Amino acid sequence: MKSAKTISRRRMLRGLGVSMALPKLEIMSALTATAALGATQTASASSSKPGQSSAAPMRFISIFQPNGIYPKAWDVTGEGKNYEISPTLKPLEPLRNDVNILSGLDNYNILAGVNGNHVSLTSAFLTGHGVKNRRAAISLDQKIAKHIGGNTAFQSIVLGTEPPRQGMTGGNPISMAGTVSWNSPTTRINPEINPRVVFDRLFRNNSSPEAKHQASLQKSVVDIVLEDAKGLRRQASTLDKHKLDEYLDSIRAVELQIERTINPVEPDWIPPHGPTDADFVAPAPGIPRDRALHLRLMTDIMILALWTDTTRVATLMNAHGFSRQNCSFIDGVTDNHHGMSHHKELPKSVANYTLTSTWYVAQFAYLLNRLKSIDEEGSSLLDNSIVLFGSGMKDGNGHIGNNLPILLAGNGQGQIKTGRHIRVDSQPLANLHFTIAQKFGIEDPDFNGVGTRTLSELG
C-alpha cells in the first residue's frame, strides 16, 4: 500500500519530467524545518561556486562494519593489481577494478584513548580518538560535511540499523558504540534507523508556494527561540554553555533551511539523470523485522540521497559497534555477531564469522554496483566518490586493532588509482583520514592530532 505522499509525489514527478529539476524539488520542507541530519551549519560553501561548474561534485561515503572480520578469510595474497582475492572479499571480484584493499593501518593509540574495547575502537573509526570523559573528536565524515556540504539540502546523513545498546564496557556506556559520527568532541550524532522517517525527511517537496508561506511563518518562531537560547547561555555556568551551544547550532541550521526555502539557492550542479518513479518508493512505516531488508532499505535511501544531490556525505553503520545481532538469517549461520567474533579458532565459530562477514561484503558490493550504474554525464556516481568500508578492529577474537580490514572504492575523480591491494607500513588509520580529507580540499596540518602523514600510495 502506497501512502498518499508517495502517490502525489509520483504524480508530481510524472508531471514535471523526471530528469528536470530533482535537486531543486528535493530541498526539504521549511514547515518542518529540515536541516542537515548531522552537521552544524558553517558558512563554508561548496568548492564550486553556484552556476560556475557543471562537473559532478565529490561525495564521501563511509560504511562501518562492527566486530571485525576473520583475518585468514579476509587477507588477500599478493600486492598491486595482481593480488588473489580472499573468500570474504569474493563478492567484490566483479568490482575489483573499482576497489583498493588496504593493509597495514592500525587503530591503536593509547595517547588518544584508543585501547582494545568496542567503544574506543568504534569511536576511533572516523575520529582517531577513543572516548575519555565522554569526549572524542570530530569525525572525518563531519569534517568533510562542514567543508563541502554547504550547498546541499543536507550537509550529511548518518544512518544505521540498530538502536543504542544497554550496559557498560571498559568504564564506558556501550551506547557510545552506537555511532561513528561526532559533530564535535562532545556531541555524538546517533544514526537514524527508521527508513521511513529518514525517507520522509530527505525527500519532501519544499518548493511549493505553501512551503514558502509556511517557512516565512516559521521564521518568526526561530527568531524568538534563538534569542531565548542566547539569553539562557548568558546565565549558564561554563559547564552548561556547550549544551546551549548545541541548541544554538541546531536552531541556526534550521534557520538556514528556512531562509533557503524562502530564497532558494541556485544549485551548483544538477544531476543529469535523476531517479525514476521506480527508484522513488517510500518504504513502509516502521522498522522492518527482516534484517537484510532493513539494511537494503537504508542503503537504497543513502544512494537516492547522493544521486539527487540531497547530500554529498553519507555514513552508514551496518550495525552497532558492539552488535549482538542474531545472524541466523544468513544461510548456515547460527550465532550472534559479537559471540561468533570471539571465535577462539573453533571451526564452527570461524565458519559463522566468515559467512557473516562475507554477507556484509556482498551488501557492500551491492552498494558499489548501484553507485557505478548511476551515470553522471561521462562518469559514474562511484567515480565521483570516495567510499570507505572498514571495521575498527581486525579480528574480533582479541579485539585486534592492527592491520585493519579497510576497503577504499571509487577513484575520487581520478585522485585515487583503484584496483589494487595496497600494503602500507604499519601506521595509524588516522593517516588515511588525513589523506581522504586532503582529497576533499581540507588543508589542515593534521587530522585530529593523530593523523599526520599523507598516504601517497593511494595516488
Next chain:
Amino acid sequence: LATCALFLSAAANTLSASDGFEESFQPLVEKYCYRCHGGERTRGGVDLTTYETSDSVFEDRELWLEALWLIENEEMPSKGELPSLSERKEMIDWLESRLNEVDWSQIREAGHVSLPRLTKNEYNNTIRDLLGLDIQSGNILLEEGEGDSGFTTDRDNLFITPATMEKYFTAADVALEAVIALQKPTISIHLESEEMFMTESDQPEEYPDEFFGYNLNRGQMTLYDSIEFPADGYYTLRMRVLPTVTSESALRVRLNNDVVGDLSIDSTEPTFVSLTFLAPKGYQQLALNYERSLLPHAIAKQYSRQNKTGSIAVDWLDIQGPLNPAGVSEHNIDFFPDVKSKRGTRKAAARTLRRFARRAFRRPIENSEVNRYLAIYKSARSNGETYASSLKLALTGVMVSPHFLFRHEFGPDNTLAADFALNDFQIASRLSYFLWMSMPDEELFSLAKKGKLSHPDVLRAQVQRMVKDPKATSFTNAFLSQWLDYDAIGVSVIPDKKVFPEFTPALAIAMKDETRLSFDHIIRHNQSLLSLIDTDTTYLNEQLATHYGIDGVEGTEMRAVSLTDKQRGGLIGMGSVLTATSTSTRTNPVVRGIWVLEKILGDHIGDPPDDAGQLDENAGTKEGLTLREELESHRTNPECGICHDKIDPIGFGLENFDGIGRFRTTDNGLPIDNRGEVDGFTFSGAIPLKGWLLSERRDAFIENVNKQMLSFALGRKLETFDQGPLLDIKAKLENNEYKVLTLLEEVVLSYPFLHQGNTNNVQASL
C-alpha cells in the same frame, strides 16, 4: 573549585604531601600491580599508572575499595611474586586510612547535573500532560542510549543536533494539529467486509441475521484496507463480528503491521466489538487477522485444518475519530474561541499563551516573555493566518524553546561557582521528572508557588502521593529495565526462533510487565526492597504462567498471583532477567553470574582480556564436555579463575532456568547440575542462592539499590562525594525495614537532590 577540593582533603584528614603515598604505597603498587595493570597491559581495563597522587586514589574511591578488598582477601596479585605479609599489611593500612577514615558528615557537595534536556520518554509524557492528549508525537526522536550512570536520564548523554531540532518542530506541529483536530467534526468511515482486500481468494460468506462477510479461519488470512486518517489521533474501530465455529474466538488488529489491539470474542450470535488506537495522519493500512495464540488454550489446542476452531467472520467495520480517550482536558487549548473582535481574539490568545507557557516552562513567567511569543501570533495574524493557525505557531514556539526542551536549574546570579539550593519550582520539576518522568501537575505548581515544596514533610507527602499516580509507571519501567538491562528482550535481543519457537513478542511484553508490576506492587504496599530478591507474589497472564508451569491463570491480562513455587518470586526467577542473560540459543551461566554480581550486588567485574574468547553457541550441546565442564576447564587457568571463580557458580545455581526462563531439571537428556559455591557457601539452585543473597549479601544489595536510585533521580553518575548522602539513606532504611518509600523519600530529601553545583564533578571529588 579550589575551596571544594581543599574541603574534601581536609575532611579526609590527610595531607597528600605526607600521607605515605609516594614513600610506601605507590612503590608497592608499582612492584606488584603494574605487571598486569600498568600502561601497556591493562587487565580488566584497569591502568594503575594513572594514579600519581594520594588524591587521585581518593577520587576513584570505588575502584580502590575494590582493590582493597582483593588485596585483603589475597585474591590479588593473582600470579607472579607475592607481597610479603608486612607489605600486604602496608598496602591495606594505607588504603584503609585514605579511603575510609573520612568524616562524611563534613562533606557537602551537590555535584553538577548537566543542563537537563528532556529525554524522548520525558518529552512524550510532558506533551501528554501539557496538552491533555497522549499523542506520542515524540516517537520520531531517536532512542537515547544509557550514559555513564547506566540510565538514559543521564544528562551528559543527551544531545541536540540539527536533526533533533527539526524533529522537535515536527513533533510540536503534529501534537498541536492533533489538538486542533479534536475540536473539528469527527470523521466516520464505514467499510463492508466484502469490499475490503483479502489475502486469500476465498469468497465472503453469508450467515443468518443479515450477516455477510469474510470468515477468518487461519493465521495467514488477512482482511485489510487502506484508510485515510485526517490527523494524528485516537480513533475507535467498531466491528460486527460472528464466531463461526466455537463461541470463543479472537481477532488481532494491526495498523501498518504493528499490533494495535487484540480482541477476544465469546458469542454464538453476531456481536459488536470495539477498540481505540492511535493512528498517524494520512493513509494507513488497517489489517485484521485470525490469531490462534489469543484463543483460550483448550480451543487453540483443538484446532485442525478441518474444524478450524476459533474462526471469526467480519460483517463490517466503522472507524470514528479523532477523539481523546482521556476525555476533555482541563488544560484544553481553545483554538476556536467564540470571540469576534480583533481585540477580543488577541486577549484570548494572550491568555492561552500565558497559561500554556507557564506550564511548559514549569515556572512563573514574566509579561515580557508572554509578549515575545504573542509577537509570533500577531505577525501570523497580520499575514492573514487564521486564529487557530496563528495560535498554533506561537505555541510551537513555546514547544521548541530551550526553556521547554531544557529544564534549566540556574542559580541566583551570584552563585555561578558554588552549590546553591534549588528553588521550589526547580524542586517541583526534579521531583516530577524523577517519579513521573514528566512535568509537575497543578498541585506541585501550587505548592511551589506558596514556597512550601522545600519543606521535608511536604516532600515526603508528595512522594507518597506521586508514586500512587499511574504516571509513576514511566519511572518504574525506565528505572527497572535500565538498571537490570532487560529492556532489549523482544526488541533487539531475540531468542533464536528454531531453538525457542515459544518465545513471542507477546511473551516478551508479559515478561517485562511482570518485573515492572512486581515493583509497582512493592511500592503500592510499601514493602521491603528485599522483596526484589524473594517474595511470594508476582504478576502473570496465561501465557507467562503457562511458560512458568503455573496453572489456573487464564486470559491475556496480567494480575497478581500468589506463588507456591519458591523457585519463582524475586528478580532472579523472572523470565525478563533470565532471557536477557542468555544467548539466543542457550543459557549463559557466566552472563547470569555477572548479572547477579553487578546488577544485584553492585560489584564491578572488569572486562575479560580481549583474547579470552567466548564459548561457542553450541557449547554444552556437543559430545564430550557439558557446558559446565567447559567452563570449569576454563577456570583452571588462574588468570580466568580470579573472576570466574565467583561468577560461574552463581550462574550454575540458576541452570534450572533455560534460555527463556522456563524451569527444567534436565538439559539435553542430562540432569541439571545446579550446585555452586561462593565465598565458602555451597548451595544447589535458586532457592538457597536467594537465601544467601538475603542473609550474607544484604548490605551490598541495599547499597547498590540506593546508588542506582540516587543516580537515576539525579541524572548523573555518582561521585565519591555522594558517599555521605548514601550512608544517610542506608541508615534510614535500616531503621525502616528497608521499605521502598523510605528510599524514595530519602533520595528526594538528600542534599544533592535539593541542590545544584557548578563545579566540575571530577575536580570536585579531589
